[in-house]
Amino acid sequence: MTLRLRLLLAFAFLSIVTAVAVSGAGYVRARDAIVQRAQDNAVIETTNRVEQLYPLPARPPDSAALERIAGKVSGREGAALAQANGVSAGSMDPSVITPELRSLVSSGRVGWQRVPYGGGVWLVVGMRMQVSGGAPSDVEVYVMRPFSSEIEVVSELARNAWLIGGAGLLLALGMAFLAARGVLRPVRELQVAAWRLGQGDLAARVPVRGRDELAAVATTFNSTASSLEHHVGELRRMEADARRFVADVSHELRTPLAAMTAVTDVLDAETAALPGVAGQAARLVNRETQNLTRLVNDLIEVTRFDSGTAALALDDVDVAEVVSRTLRMRGFEVTATLPSGVRARLDPRRLDVIVANLVGNALRHGAPPVTVSLSVADSSLVIEVADSGPGLPAEVLPHVFARFYKADSARGRSEGSGLGLAIAWENARLHDGTLIAANRPGGGALFTLRLPLGGER
Structure with missing residues (x-):
């Protein structure tokens, strides 16, 4: 009511x-x-x-x-x-x-x-x-x-009593309508302003009329909205500064990393001729340089998503061929079910990134055998990556695509950058698709990628 x-x-x-x-x-x-x-x-x-x-x-x-x-x-x-x-x-x-x-x-x-x-x-x-x-x-x-x-x-007195009562009822209803209108108008304005505020319009305000309790509520709402607008503005400014800092640092690191990579490649070629400790150090430097390069590249990719500059280079591709090339180039040992003839209009480079991150995550944190399957359902391309490990804990599932999230807080670092699944999710969203993490009934994690076959945006 x-x-x-x-x-x-x-x-x-x-x-x-x-x-x-x-x-x-x-x-x-x-x-x-x-x-x-x-x-x-x-x-x-x-x-x-x-x-x-x-x-x-x-x-x-x-x-x-x-x-x-x-x-x-x-x-x-x-x-x-x-x-x-x-x-x-x-x-x-x-x-x-x-x-x-x-x-x-x-x-x-x-x-x-x-x-x-x-x-x-x-x-x-x-x-x-x-x-x-x-x-x-x-x-x-x-x-x-x-x-x-x-x-x-x-x-006649009875009739007059009924008439007076009816007239009084109509008058009361009229006064009630006017009173309800006067009382509910500020409430409606407050509701609309709250809805606008919830939709992200931080400039939403309520007109303040009179000095009654509703005016006090409107004043409090406006004060709260102003404070929220100020704090959100500060947070956005700080977030923008942080993103700009990460982007600047990542780009500045690319030049010295390129030189370091060239040197470590030379060292890697000579590790067999180096004595024991020196060879181990050379291999460690080469591996860590590759990890640092991967982290910097992932950070640059994330900044593109945050700034809205990430774009698709759509092409009509054979999906099975793209996925097979991804698995072959990275040397992933998995069981793949990739029927031929499945074509879709998408960005092959970004699909390669998604599949590589999903399979690499399954091999690092799951257990073999890892399976990759390709199918078409409801005019959507479906790629499923499953492992035979213990699966994902219930408290991890809501955060599995968060940046730098670690399921095991005791683990100081891993081979990955902590951004792989986040980048995969962003690439799926860029295609107007979805990427969902779940656990299989028989055990193991299951990642399901759904992309539109037409690649419409």
């Missing part, structure tokens, strides 16, 4: 409760007052008419006397009944007199009661008349008066 709907429902519930409480209480009080006043007036009027007949004779009245009494107290709109000693007379239907009212009048008190009659509501008033000296007589008088006008007034 949205916040707008909750606000509207809350205002509607509050307005309904308020309308029921105010209108209902007003209606009940007004209805009771109208009914009470009508009953009091009817009782007073009937009492006055009866008092005009006093004093009554002491002798019991006959039927004619009762008819005369009923006619005197009935009035123009009502009907009356006078009775004594079982004799009754008048225009009123005796059946409307309830036993409760008869019992009350028989006890000498004035009573009244509303009763339904003839499709309407009537007020029946009854009392016992007195004879000379104030003693109660046997004559009971009942007067029936229409109560329709009072009922109409009460009905």
